[in-house]
Amino acid sequence: MKFITIDKKDWANGIGKSRKTYKLFGPVKDKNGFLIKSLEKDIMPEMDYPDSVMSAKSIIFPQTEKMLCTTLDESQEEHHIMKRVEMDNSPRAILGIRPYDAKAIQIVNLNFDTDDFRDPYWCDALNATTLIGLGINKPGPFDFSTSTGTGPFCEEGLDILMADLDDKYLAKILTDKGKAFMDVCEFEIKADEKESQALFDILRKEAEKNIKSHIDTDKLSEKTILELHDAPFWDDVAFSCINCGTCTFVCPTCWCFDIQDETKQKSSIRFRNWDTCMSSLFTRHATGHNPRATKTQRVRQRFMHKLKYFFDKYDQGIMCVGCGRCVKSCPVNIDIREVCNIMNTYKKQD
């Protein structure tokens, strides 16, 4: 059983059944646009959402996350000894995640799940999560995901990929996790495998045709890190930047974080927050010395990390899935597509 048909009339009922086992997340309208949020009680995901302002990253890597706790009360046993904060790692499912956002989670996973260290907060959360993607029939004008190794119907990182066929969904089950979710929903009308795959292929081709914006990354590997780092265009690229950091927060592949301690009376929590390489505090030493003190250095860091350092380090493409959120959200119209093309075509002058 690989493909399942879900009549939209049955959708709410099936999703309702899944709530017994899963905590659900999905797109809901917020005052500033759509966000992927917890679907409390009877809230249904708005599956035909145009695009979410933020990605689904925060469901696995929350913007603020408690890590460790202890008591500073010296009369207590084990005072000042830090322990992991209990977390809810019961099964959760993200409904309607964009395929490029699922690919982004795979990219971030390279940072948090390594041979040397595993980040238990990320790994446990990801392990608990089932990703139910929805193919994008009508990609938006900022979408350039086909040139970043993903696309509107990419299956990478997903447990289920669904296609919206007006009155029904066609669901392709990709993993055991995906099958388990479908079972709990009691969605079980099988669809013909060959026909369904053919339909997916048509939808994918149609959608990909509608993506008008592209980047080229084929020549990034020909240049050394220093050639690109020392290239003369960075001041121009960074000229209008106000270092607001929006690009890094909306980015589904940005993973940098800060760790802080907070104490209330005698109880102390160590937590992490998303951080941004656009902030001068990000790299400022306690002595005041700052290796990336200027905004040009910080803007360069962001693009070099995404388009060169990551590329060279992992040999798995660039650290960008082409969702276009940073392009859309940037208050001064800095466009990663343009910067990528500048970097890709750059030739060092002798």
Place this chain on the structure above:
Amino acid sequence: MENPYIPYPVRIDDIEIATEDKSLKTFKFVFLNKEDEEKFSYQAGQFAELSIPGIGEIPIGIASSPVEKGFVKFTVFRTGVVTSHLHNMKIGDIMGIRGPLGNWYPWDKLENKNVVIIGGGFAFTTLRSSIIYMLDPANRNKFKNIDVVYGARSPGMLLYREELYEWEKRSDINMHITVDSTDDPNWKYHTGFVPQIVEQNAPKADKDTYAIICGPPIMIKFTQPSLTQLGYKEDQIIMSLENKMKCGIGMCGRCNIGKELVCKDGPVFTLEQINQTPKEY
């Protein structure tokens, strides 16, 4: 799954004021759980996160040596929130240590080689660890000549003074201690900046000689030309870098120089490696 963010609990066993201006103190820690000491098995050149619940964490080079058992030592300069708090803590207080972190000086590669150690100011901590390690009777014959150039602003600002003066008397290590200036008429050692003392006293390069440098960025910057003048090649100059860090395990993203992370791929790099990365340290 091992949680790399949980520090080993330790007790402050001793605190020593390390410099005359009291800006540096050496903290001796003892692990609350004996088995943690074994887990914290380290090499000279590595660092750890000193972790004070409610305040925060700081990455500090390990000043004790792998051959010293039963405790770990860190010499800490008072400069930010965490270090200032640490300076006000007292013997017996409980805190945490996370590590050991990062790579170390390439001890395998340094076997049967002459080693020149160059340090300045308070960046002598992992170098102390290294010297104690090399001078240990079990290790000394693994290395050929050992030269040490160490400088500070004034005699009272030199770290581990008693040990320095002891080493000075030994025949199996050549000490070149220097201060920027002093009004002490009985000062027996060099006067002058580290780069200049290196140029005058460090052995000339040959294929079997390696230099390890640790110091403030400015000292490193000016010492490189001295070593180049003595004939050292880029892969014979080994440096330990510092950058702002949080996680210490290569995840939080701030300490990178190019694609290398100082916390995980470093802090020890050869000049050859560093010359291929942006100098963002």
